[in-house]
Amino acid sequence: MLHNPNKHFADLIKQYSMLDILSDPDVILAKAGIGIPNLRNLMNDSQVETVWNTRLAGVTGAGFTIEPGDANPKARRAVNFVKEMVRNYDFPTIISAMMDAVAFGFCPVEIIWGTTAKMWRAVDFVPKPPEWFFFSQRKNLMFRSSVSASRVPENKFILIQNRPSYQNPYGVKLFSKVYWPVTFRRNGVRWWTMFIEKFGAPFIYGKFQKGASTEDRDDLLSALEDILANSVAVGPDDSYVEIKGDSIRSQSGQVHEAFYNAQNAEIAKAILGQTLTSDIGEHGSRAAAEVHYQVKADITKSDQRLVAGAFNKLFALVTQFNFGAEVPAPRFEFEQMEELHKERAERDKILYDMGARFNADYLSAHYQVDPAHIKVQLPSPTSPGGFQQFSRRENNETIFDFTGRLERQGQDTIDAIIDDFRKDISKARSFDDASNRILNRHKRQF
Template structure:
């Protein structure tokens, strides 16, 4: 099967995936690609047995965990993440026997250009004897990690397909910028010779003017007029703006944002943190994709060789906790819970004035504050609503300050005032 990458087919010029190696040579593109990889490999990895594990499932998870600890696991993952740029990555497992077990002694990454895929998506090795179809490879030997698989395309579709153009335009822009700087550093020298001068004189004049850019003095024939042609430009668009534009396009394509890499002159720390969260989402996707590949290949082979019959454990990398975000979330949840409790108390105080339990229950349910509660809890609220009646106002006791502990104020009974003659109430 052949790759379906239009950029690779149209611009490869026989180099194949090597054109994507040139993308990594760009300082900006290489750094943002490394950043996306390092964001993943910097996370702590965990191996957990299958759900509701048996003793054999737990043993399988322990075996896989032991194998990963004995290998440079982060480097292995980083090699496989090369698929993010090129669409697929291949690593070879070198097995070794140790006692009764069969373990991966080392895992070696290979150049993708050495492999093709058959109709079953199995890799085949290109050799001098078979440069088109490739040689068949043994099972349980090569880990294939794919990125951007769409349809029947075992080669995947990496970010290189879209990064090729901004990197190319940027490279060409730098070439023009260097030419522009060269013109500013040494202006063009113009020599005017008399009409009809001999070709030998013209050649000597040109040689003398060519050395004028680096010499402090020159000698030209009599009658030659010499002047400098200065480079000039107008407008506000510069080569720097052109290159920075493509740097931003590269960052957006790789990391989904720009401010976590370059905050610029108008950015802010809050905006940068928001953009960094977008990168975290992309890394989460890379992590899930890589975990699935390892589970279907390396983990499966280790378990089948050493703990046959056990269910496959899972491996993943945990996203680091954001303490500030968690604290803000807990604070918001606490404030929301307090507001809900206060509103529910107000509803119960109103319901306490209703003597019919059924009517009070309808009022409590209609408030919308008990939607997550079951019927037993709602019935309990109907029962205790009478305990939440508002206490009647108590007149202050003359001579006793408010809030004195141990002082119980008795309700003051006020009788009807005597009717005074001539006073209309």
């Protein structure tokens, strides 16, 4: 007899909750029979790590502000409260972990709640591994455990999703796009290594005379092996050794290299949207580079919107709990690159005038300019006073030219003043009238 039907029903739901799993529709994962942990292992690949860090830098390295939702006093109180709340947040680490949503489709971010002076605070904001979670048939976020599953508590997690849809709440996984290129390239390197071991050394051909004994043949073969191993060998006068190269082998090696580079390009294109950032190569043009950098800027803005959206949801909850739903929540905003460029350029101009000089790496990192298009031209050496050092002859010629121009300009000014004096005197009816005319015309000079 069931004493508590509701409890029994709840136990059954918990027991069979794992049957309510909505399968991840990612085709690549399904065909390869892998999951998010396998995709995470792709970070061990040097090319993936390089281009992924480049994409991360566009978000983690960007400046941001927290702006009030409105100009009224309550909104300003809310923004001051939020700024104080997040003062100890490790934003680079949090934002970098949030980007799991781009790499693996989604990322639940846990809110660690606490109270101080009867005010609810998000003490910390911690992104969790997406492989710990799944979605139910009703599209609810579920926490996965070893024996069962449970729906995550309300207002405990902020869910970040990369291009989700009704059919696919798991989002689009960027790293699933690079799984096969990485796999193919790794296997290609293995076959390339075998090719080098087999055909990298030159082919050495030895001839022996007809009727040579087996012992003579073995001696010749041993001598050929010594040539390969030690580059030295000895033999009788009638021995013949020929070192042959093979153009076909050289072409085969180029095929392996082309295959390797093609997979690297696919990885860069999938993660960065273009290839010039990670590998400019011997081809390309300035126009192509500018287009590719614009693509990178657009992708960076898309990543920033995902991150800013998560913080804005957090700020909305904090504002609602402490100040009421009617108070506009603060906004997390990334600084626009154009504004940063203008402010930084004005500052750098001041530093340049003070004597600071910047290299191509600095200009590329802070102004998003392709290093291939930067040419840093250092100024000629200057004296401590700031004047250029000339030879004595050049110095004299420069001084003569300068004083000559001053004399000519000064003479023209004096002639103009004298003409004014003459005009005033010619119009005057008395000495006092002439003095007054001159003083009125040139009162600023007297």
